[in-house]
Amino acid sequence: MPVGDLLPELILLVGxxxxxxxxxxxSHDRQAWAxxxxxxxxxxxxxxxxxxxSRAPMLSFSGVWALDGPAIAAKWLMxxxxxxTVSLSPQWMRSDRRHGxxxxxxxxxxxGMIMMASANDSMQLVVGVLLSSTASYPLVAYHRGWAPALEAGMKYFLIGALTNALLVIGVVVLFGLVGDTDYARTAEALVDADPFALTIATACIVLGLSFKLAAFPAHAWxxxxxxxxxxxVVALLSVAPKIGAAVALARFVLLLPVDQAxxxxxALIAAVTMTLGNLAALRQSDVRRLLGWxxxxxxxxxxxxxxxxGAxxxxxxxxxxxxxxYALANLAAxxxxxxxxGRTALDDYRGLARAQPIVTAVLIVALLSLVxxxxxxxxxxxxxLFEVTIAAGYGWLAVVAAINTLVSLFYYLRVIAVTMFKAPEGEVHVLGIWSWLAMLASVVVLLVASLGVEWGLGLMASLRFAL
Incomplete structure (x- = not known):
């Protein structure tokens, strides 16, 4: 159990x-040094x-920690x-006296998010989810003097408390079924497990992870x-927890018997989530809420x-x-x-292309990549996604996704149209050089990824979970 297997995580902890x-x-004037x-x-x-x-996929620390391609790739993205997020923050937070x-x-x-993606043990998954949630709650409500921030923080906390409790219940039921939390031994024991109890455990764990995914029914935050x-903070929480939870859920469902439902x-959750998100986004006049949906x-x-x-x-x-x-495009946006x-009303983006052409170009590239x-x-x-879904026999889900993609094109283009074809109203104020550099870095990485997509897909082709 070499400590070196956890060096990246230990560096984050010590940092x-x-x-x-x-x-x-x-003092206040040195807080930004953090x-x-x-x-x-x-x-x-x-x-x-x-x-x-370059290391072969392996399980470390008595099998609870996965060092494999998917976990490392997810770690890089997070x-x-x-x-x-850190690069965007100093100028945003400079009026906060104690923001270090x-x-x-x-x-x-x-x-916590990295622990989720690397978890090969249900208890480690719980720890990762709880650590991620506990640190995220105060981040959401950091502007505690602003009512929308307090409302968002309270909703985030309450939904998180409920879904985290469901996750723990699911893990406890799973432990009661198999007498272990290790994924390998869990997979062996689940073959003969009681179907009803297994369904309860699986449902609770999926609902618990749906909170971090911002998926139905735990999406309202x-x-x-x-x-x-x-x-x-939104740039971080709209991307990183989703990555950790998606990889964690994919790793978990591989344990389940193939004859389960x-x-x-x-698939039903996926269809409802994408449809609900797109339909709700259609009626938004607030760009930040639009991107939230x-x-x-x-x-x-x-x-x-x-x-x-598994199919x-x-x-x-x-x-x-x-x-x-998704991560690269959403970060750029x-x-x-x-x-x-933090310009938030759609009307605030009127004529942005004339006032800030480079900023508008970055926004358009990000939105077009999202669609x-x-x-x-x-x-x-x-x-x-469409290719593997159709090949695995879920053509109906691909059709639902295709229709939703067409729906999403409308509201993304609505934002682009306002920036391009409306007359500007007033002066456009920006944060400064650090946010400018972070914005350029995000779109450059997005464009490089677009140009090198063949190489990237080739790199991912051989990735497998360590079992």
């Missing part, structure tokens, strides 16, 4: 502790996780999401958080790959490709919103 101590003894410490921790964690890529610990909370949240939380149930719908697409994870050999590749495409000082327009990487992510 968060150092930031808490630094923030406690630093952002530099967080970026150093994220860079070191990324470097050590890159070194883990660390990049954290780096963009904000960066520690980001690192703690990321650590996402639009409120998108509107009320600090914009950099879970694929049909998850868009995030809900994108969870439905991700669940398509989870449905067929098609390329389902895992499709899931990771889609998550990467919220980087634009943050750079524009899946070629040659952007979002198209290839969705194409792979």
């Amino acid at each position: 968060a502790v150092i930031i808490v101590l630094f923030a406690a003894f630093s 952002a530099g410490l967080a970026l150093v921790a994220l860079a070191l964690a990324t470097g050590f996780s890159v070194m883990q890529w 660390l990049f999401s954290g780096a963009v 610990e904000y960066y520690a909370l980001i690192l703690f949240a990321l650590l 996402m639009p409120d958080v998108a509107q009320g939380a600090p914009a950099p 879970w694929p049909a149930i998850v 868009s995030s809900v719908s994108q969870s439905g697409y991700a669940l398509m790959a989870v449905v067929v994870i 098609h050999p390329q389902a895992l590749r499709a899931l990771l490709a889609f998550l990467a495409a 919220f980087a634009v919103i943050t750079h524009l000082r 899946g327009i070629p040659p952007l990487v979002g198209f290839f992510g969705k194409f792979l």
Whole structure:
């Protein structure tokens, strides 16, 4: 059980502790320095996780920690999401007198999300979900003097408390069935498990993870958080928990007997999630809420790959490709919103193309990738989802997803039309150089991923879970 297997995670933990101590003894004008410490921790964690890529897939720490391609790829995406979030934050938070610990909370949240993706034990999954949730609650309500932030924080907390309790109940029932929390031994024992109790356990665990995915029925927090939380926090919480939960759910459902009804149930959740998210987004006049509902719908697409994870050999590749495409596009979109000082009403974007042409270009690229327009990487992510879903016999789900994609095109183009064809109203204020650089970095990575999609898909083709 070498400690080196956990070096990236230990770096995040130590970095968060150092930031808490630094923030406690630093004056107001030095609080932003904590952002530099967080970026150093994220860079070191990324470097050590890159070194883990060449190793053969394995289970570490008595089989509870997975060091395999999917976990490492998810880790890279989450660390990049954290780096963009931290880079967007200093100028956004500069009016907050004591915001140094904000960066520690980001690192703690990321650590929990990474634990979710790497969990090969149901109790470790619970710890990861709880750590991620506990650190995320105060991040959402960080602007505690603003009513929408408090409302978003309360809704996020209450839904999280309920779904986390369901997750724990599911894990307890599962432990009662098999007498173990290790995934390998659980898979062996579930063959002869009581079907009713197994259904209860599976339903509770799926509902628990649906909270982190922002999927139906635990989705209601996402639009409120998108509107009320600090914009950099939304960039993180709309991306990183979704990645960790999707990989964790895909790893978990592979344990279940093939004759169970879970694929049909998850397929139904996927269809309802994408439809509900897109229909709700149609009527939004607030760009941040619109992107919040868009995030809900994108969870439905991700669940398509989870449905067929055991029925098609390329389902895992499709899931990771889609998550990467979604993460890069959504980060770029919220980087634009943050750079524009959180402009939220659709009318605030009138004529943006004339006032801020580069910012508008970044926003358009991000939105077109979210809808899946070629040659952007979002198209290839969705194409792979459709391919594996149809090949595995879920053609009806692919049809539902195709219709939802057409629906989503309307509200994404509505935002683009306002920026391009409406007359500008007043001066456009922006945050500053750091948010500008973070925005450019996010769109550059998005474009590079679009140009190198063939290489990236080839890299993902051989990824497998360590069993």
